[in-house]
Amino acid sequence: METFTHILNGFVVCMQPINLWYTFLGVLMGTIIGVLPGIGPSAGIALLIPITYGMNPTSALIMLCGIYYGAKYGGSTTAILIRTPGEAASVMTSIDGYEMARKGRAGAALAVSAIGSFIAGTIGVIGLTLFAVPLASMALKFGPAEYFTLMLFAMTAVSTLTGESPAKGVIATIFGLIIATIGIDLQSGQARYTMGIPEFQDGVGFVVVVVGLFAMAEVFRGLEDIYRGTSAEAMKITGKLWLTKEEWKRSIGPIWRGGIIGFVIGVLPGAGGTIASIMSYTTEKRLSKHPEEFGHGAIEGVAGPESANNSDTAGALVPLLTLGVPGGGATAVMLGAFIMYGVQPGPLLFQNRPDLVWGLINSMYVGNIMLVILNLPLIGLFVRLLYIPVGILYPLIVAISVIGAYAINGSTVDLWLILGFGVVGYIFGKLDIPVAPLVLSLVLGGIMEQSFRQAMTISGGDLKIFYNSGITVSLLVMSVISIALPFVMPMLRKLGSKGDES
Amino acid sequence: MIRTVLLTALCCGLFVMAPAQAWQPEKPIEIVVPTTPGGGIDRTARLLQKIIQENALASVPVTVTNKPGGGGAVSLVYLNQQAGDGHVVAINSPNLIANDLNGRGSVKYRDVTPIANLFSEYTLIAVRADSPIKTGSDFINQLRKDPQSLAVSTPTTLGSVNHLAFALLGKAAGVDPRKLKAVVMGSGGDAVTALLGGHIDAHTGSMSSVVRLVQDGRVRVVGIFAPKRMSGPYAGTPTWTEQGYKALMDTWRGVIGPKGMTAAQIAWWDGVLAKVVTTPTWKEALEQNTWAANYLNSAQTRKQFEEEYADYRTILGDLGMLK
Structure with a gap:
């Protein structure tokens, strides 16, 4: 009952005009940061912290948090329109979102992103409101062994991403794993495959790889079309800027599921929005009645991941607020901001500063409403990007990609990498090798290896640690089922149909 | 009246500048951070920037540049590209010493100028x-x-x-x-x-x-x-x-300069940083972050680097990790 009073009081706090203003400012800046590739929420929040010096801590945190979830809305825009994920977690959107745009359904893709983000974002905040404290203890049950099995399960999703040829999928997966090993190995302190380049010691940045594989490769393909004179089909928007009834019906399931997947993944430290959107994408592909459409403009492939990466932000606040433990880069920066204002996140925060914590959580309901209102009318404006002639559009893509990637580290090495991965993406396209498994193994490979070796150190080299807890066993079983399903299902179907005949 | 004030100001200015051709920054000061924005080192740099500007400890603007990469190696190369320039300093941590021993990066700890240790x-x-x-x-x-x-x-x-x-x-x-x-x-x-x-x-x-x-x-x-x-x-x-x-x-946070800094440049920084660590803003930040006050001037910092190098070397040897 007392908590209920605190929640209501939180609404009073977040509805104060000054806090509404900072919510608006935060989500607006977040959207802009999200649209720009490279500048993710972590760097965005870090760079804006100095502005908040001297502000009331509640207002300042409401604004910084607005930047965090606002960025997830913006990330989809460039992913859909120019195949450049504006934010790492939008990587899956640049597959089907861009294909939808090519088919003239850019408006629908943007609309479903905004609506999905809104619904899932709200699901996430409701989850945060209801389950913050109990969920924090669940997250603690995940140690190195549990993480390894979780990543193993996520990797089994590769089989659904491979397209027609499993062999080509394996090539892409292994390529991603190879890139993931570049850099200093934390467990031994040794540099691996750095080739004497100091920048490689920290590994190859995910955004750099993705921008190269998607955006630059797209430019190269476009150039080829111009050279061959086959680029006649300019992308004209034929359909409405809104969802058709059919599209709406197909999106609603992925939005709900994405919202829940995103929140759960968000609660687990270390996983983050990118993994959430990949998980949602593969889930939707598995559940879909027409999986062959994925990769060719399936609206589920936009609705699910975009929803998942929004509810993820609310999930990620669970360990931050209740344990004072950040689960990822952006929340680590937020933790720094909390400390700077003299506010200490942790179990006592809910007792000591209910006005602040509930004001902050409730401001996210308001912020999500602001974001959907802000983003929907802008769709018409964004879609006009597609009317830009290719002679202007392609240089624009190159410029946005290069600036975005350079903004992260200020490193020219990253620019060469973008070019290199652009070539790789172009060649992969020619050879019909899917890039999605590469992205997946790049994200998961590092965590998977480190957690495997941490678990091995803890157990003293005994593999028993991987089937010691209920969580690891269920994840292992799910992994086996996940791998076996594509082989078993056709057999079962065959058996079934034979049974019918006889 | 005005003339007197001007004259006095001029005399004072000359007086301050007279001993040992004291060095003064002539262009903006740049604080280099070896990590991306947001971490503890970055916060230290921005705090330093804020305090120097708020208290007008320098007559020029102060900027912060992030040069992440290579566990700090990239920032050290950048720093030493500006050898002898007293306007560029970097925030650093024990990584400076550890990376030297691990053979990571080309810049050795002796290649940079120790200026201060701020806290531990x-x-x-x-x-x-x-x-x-x-x-x-x-x-x-x-x-x-x-x-x-x-x-x-x-x-x-x-x-x-x-x-x-x-x-x-x-x-x-x-x-x-x-x-x-x-x-x-x-x-x-x-x-x-x-x-x-x-x-x-x-x-x-x-x-x-x-x-x-x-x-x-x-x-x-x-x-x-x-x-x-x-x-x-x-x-x-x-x-x-x-x-x-x-x-x-301890994980200390220190200030280093490029190689070849003059004694006058180092003395200027010693003066400024000694004032920084006495400001209320600094003390408040130390308390908020559980940072332990441990200011050392340039000479003491140089000595600390040498001792630390020897200590790290011994223990890495015991671990069998020495290259």
């Missing part, structure tokens, strides 16, 4: 509140009985300050550091989560990494690698030295 974050060993290990001697006795019986997190890499601290303690207790079970975790946050979840037995980390959990009573600190008793939330925690083990380790 002492390392500590923490266990869960419900752990059977109640005190530092419980911890040591368990290790002596079986070094493999305790899984202890040492973020963020092998050979890091946390790893060296754990090894140093083992050695001081007569346990072979190579037999200790050091679990490398990607970040202090990951390690603390694993500690709370019971996946590891103890955590080696900075004072700030567990301060909230100590206050909440969820985590107990069994020993701090500090030379003297700390204050605030750690006032009740004995140091390892007090418990009879000679083990000191």
Whole structure:
């Protein structure tokens, strides 16, 4: 009952005009940061912290948090329109979102992103409101062994991403794993495959790889079309800027599921929005009645991941607020901001500063409403990007990609990498090798290896640690089922149909 | 009247500038950060920038540049490209010394100019509140009985300050550091989560990494690698030295300049930074972040670097990690 009073009081706090203003400012800046590739929420929040010096801590945190979830809305825009994920977690959107745009359904893709983000974002905040404290203890049950099995399960999703040829999928997966090993190995302190380049010691940045594989490769393909004179089909928007009834019906399931997947993944430290959107994408592909459409403009492939990466932000606040433990880069920066204002996140925060914590959580309901209102009318404006002639559009893509990637580290090495991965993406396209498994193994490979070796150190080299807890066993079983399903299902179907005949 | 004021001002100006051709910055000061925005080092740099500007300690603007990469190697190369320039300094950490010993990066610690140590974050060993290990001697006795019986997190890499601290303690207790079970975790946050979840037995980390959990009573600190008793939330925690083990380790934050700085340039920085650490803003920040005041001027910092290099070398040798 007392908590209920605190929640209501939180609404009073977040509805104060000054806090509404900072919510608006935060989500607006977040959207802009999200649209720009490279500048993710972590760097965005870090760079804006100095502005908040001297502000009331509640207002300042409401604004910084607005930047965090606002960025997830913006990330989809460039992913859909120019195949450049504006934010790492939008990587899956640049597959089907861009294909939808090519088919003239850019408006629908943007609309479903905004609506999905809104619904899932709200699901996430409701989850945060209801389950913050109990969920924090669940997250603690995940140690190195549990993480390894979780990543193993996520990797089994590769089989659904491979397209027609499993062999080509394996090539892409292994390529991603190879890139993931570049850099200093934390467990031994040794540099691996750095080739004497100091920048490689920290590994190859995910955004750099993705921008190269998607955006630059797209430019190269476009150039080829111009050279061959086959680029006649300019992308004209034929359909409405809104969802058709059919599209709406197909999106609603992925939005709900994405919202829940995103929140759960968000609660687990270390996983983050990118993994959430990949998980949602593969889930939707598995559940879909027409999986062959994925990769060719399936609206589920936009609705699910975009929803998942929004509810993820609310999930990620669970360990931050209740344990004072950040689960990822952006929340680590937020933790720094909390400390700077003299506010200490942790179990006592809910007792000591209910006005602040509930004001902050409730401001996210308001912020999500602001974001959907802000983003929907802008769709018409964004879609006009597609009317830009290719002679202007392609240089624009190159410029946005290069600036975005350079903004992260200020490193020219990253620019060469973008070019290199652009070539790789172009060649992969020619050879019909899917890039999605590469992205997946790049994200998961590092965590998977480190957690495997941490678990091995803890157990003293005994593999028993991987089937010691209920969580690891269920994840292992799910992994086996996940791998076996594509082989078993056709057999079962065959058996079934034979049974019918006889 | 005005003329007198001007004249006085002029005289004072001349007077101040007279001794030993004192150096003054003529263009904006640049503080280089070896990490991306948002971390502890970045916050230190921005705090320094704020204090210098607010208190008008320099007559020129102060900017902060992030040059992440190569565990700091990229920033050092950048710094030394501006050899002899007193306007460019960098914030650094023990990585400077450790990377030198690990053979990472081309710039050695002797290639840069030590300017100051600003504060120290002492390392500590923490266990869960419900752990059977109640005190530092419980911890040591368990290790002596079986070094493999305790899984202890040492973020963020092998050979890091946390790893060296754990090894140093083992050695001081007569346990072979190579037999200790050091679990490398990607970040202090990951390690603390694993500690709370019971996946590891103890955590080696900075004072700030567990301060909230100590206050909440969820985590107990069994020993701090500090030379003297700390204050605030750690006032009740004995140091390892007090418990009879000679083990000191901290993550310091210092200021370094490029090679070839003149004595006058170094003297200017000594003057400014000595003032920075007396400001209320600085003291407040130290308290908020559980950073321990430990200002050292340029000469003392140079000495500290040399001692630290020798210490790290010994313990890395004991671990069999020396190249």
